Amino acid sequence: MKRLRIFAVAFCLPVLLFSQNITITHGPYLQKVGEEEVTVIWTTDKDAVSWVELAPAGNDSFYSQERPRYYDTVYGNKVVGKLHRVTITGLTPGTEYRYRIFSKEVLGYEGHRILYGNIAASDVYSRRPYAFRTLDSRKEKVSFRVVNDIHGNTDHLRALLSDVKRENTDLVIFNGDMVSTVNEEEGIFRGFMDTAIALFASEVPMYYVRGNHETRGRASSSVYDYFPTPTGEFYYAFREGPVFFLVLDSGEDKPDSDIEYSELACFDDYRSEESKWLEAMVMTPEFRSAKYRIVLMHMPPVGSTWHGTREVARKFVPLLNDAGIDLMICGHTHEYGFFGKGEKSGINFPVLINDDETCLDAEASDKITVKTKDLTGKILHTHTFYLQK
Numbered sequence: 001m002k003r004l005r006i007f008a009v010a011f012c013l014p015v016l017l018f019s020q021n022i023t024i025t026h027g028p029y030l031q032k033v034g035e036e037e038v039t040v041i042w043t044t045d046k047d048a049v050s051w052v053e054l055a056p057a058g059n060d061s062f063y064s065q066e067r068p069r070y071y072d073t074v075y076g077n078k079v080v081g082k083l084h085r086v087t088i089t090g091l092t093p094g095t096e097y098r099y100r101i102f103s104k105e106v107l108g109y110e111g112h113r114i115l116y117g118n119i120a121a122s123d124v125y126s127r128r129p130y131a132f133r134t135l136d137s138r139k140e141k142v143s144f145r146v147v148n149d150i151h152g153n154t155d156h157l158r159a160l161l162s163d164v165k166r167e168n169t170d171l172v173i174f175n176g177d178m179v180s181t182v183n184e185e186e187g188i189f190r191g192f193m194d195t196a197i198a199l200f201a202s203e204v205p206m207y208y209v210r211g212n213h214e215t216r217g218r219a220s221s222s223v224y225d226y227f228p229t230p231t232g233e234f235y236y237a238f239r240e241g242p243v244f245f246l247v248l249d250s251g252e253d254k255p256d257s258d259i260e261y262s263e264l265a266c267f268d269d270y271r272s273e274e275s276k277w278l279e280a281m282v283m284t285p286e287f288r289s290a291k292y293r294i295v296l297m298h299m300p301p302v303g304s305t306w307h308g309t310r311e312v313a314r315k316f317v318p319l320l321n322d323a324g325i326d327l328m329i330c331g332h333t334h335e336y337g338f339f340g341k342g343e344k345s346g347i348n349f350p351v352l353i354n355d356d357e358t359c360l361d362a363e364a365s366d367k368i369t370v371k372t373k374d375l376t377g378k379i380l381h382t383h384t385f386y387l388q389k
């Protein structure tokens with residue numbers, strides 16, 4: 001919100017004299033960033049129709065010409081609501097774009113007619129427009145950060161990611177348990193997204209990996225609405241530079257029948273379905289042809305005899321063992337851990353577990369280098385992984 005100056009358009013209908021200005025309450029932030037598409041997400045305090053205006057990178061004013069508009073639509077209609085998600089397709093890989101967001105308040109309906117109110121928009125007059133870059137599988141290098149188990153501690157999140165910028169980081173991964181429970185959708189912003197947006201998420205792509213805590217709470221079934229993926233599930237894949245990233249959802253940690261889940265959990269069946277997707281995914285040419293393959297999963301398949309750990313070890317690991325995985329990155333334990341390739345029986349790839357008070361600062365090019373950094377930025381561990389023969 002710091003960069004966002006909201007203003008209302010002055011030439012409104014008389015009916016607007018009775019309305020308060022619409023306000024952008026959270027965002028914008030980027031999701032589902034690919035080589036040819038992006039989704040821009042934000043919220044408003046009033047119902048609105050929303051769109052994004054897109055411009056190529058450049059030093060000319062955003063006002064220099066009319067920019068193409070992309071609307072939030074569903075089934076052929078523009079969406080009216082407070083959560084706005086605009087997907088733009090047909091972009092060029094590895095290309096920088098500028099963007100501006102707009103929400104036009106919907107005051108009400110008169111039969112089939114809609115009464116519109118004011119417009120809220122991001123400021124391109126006194127501020128630089130937002131910008132982002134699409135992914136590029138031809139790039140030789142990718143740099144990325146990983147944090148996990150923040151559990152709503154925004155001070156920690158800020159300390160771990162305050163230096164993330166488009167110039168030094170290609171993408172950021174939130175590897176689960178960013179909050180402890182999702183009882184209200186507002187908690188997603190209060191717990192971590194407002195901080196992420198203030199630091200980088202309007203301009204640097206962020207990929208979300210669901211943690212077991214984010215499966216809990218009254219609003220947990222709405223979490224996907226805020227973190228859409230190419231598959232429509234919390235398990236998905238994307239490619240940036242030399243790395244194919246495989247995102248897995250490890251589900252809950254205890255048996256589905258545990259009293260803590262109040263008879264709502266069905267994660268055994270869910271992980272079985274996910275394993276079918278995984279089996280097909282590791283056979284695709286896109287996966288097979290990548291220089292490196294990195295798995296992101298909240299719960300590690302090692303270090304515990306709990307049910308969830310045993311499930312991912314049984315349902316996912318055999319498929320991954322045959323898939324040429326260069327590294328698996330996990331969290332969940334709130335403790336650093338590293339198991340080299342073959343060090344744990346039955347696991348044929350290295351597993352790195354990030355602590356809840358450290359981030360991973362990683363780069364992949366002719367090799368993969370991962371540094372664990374504490375809240376002060378001090379490097380605690382460095383791991384290097386070389387290209388598999």
Ligand SMILES: [Fe+2]
Pocket residue numbers: 176177211212213298331332333
């Ligand atoms: Fe966890």
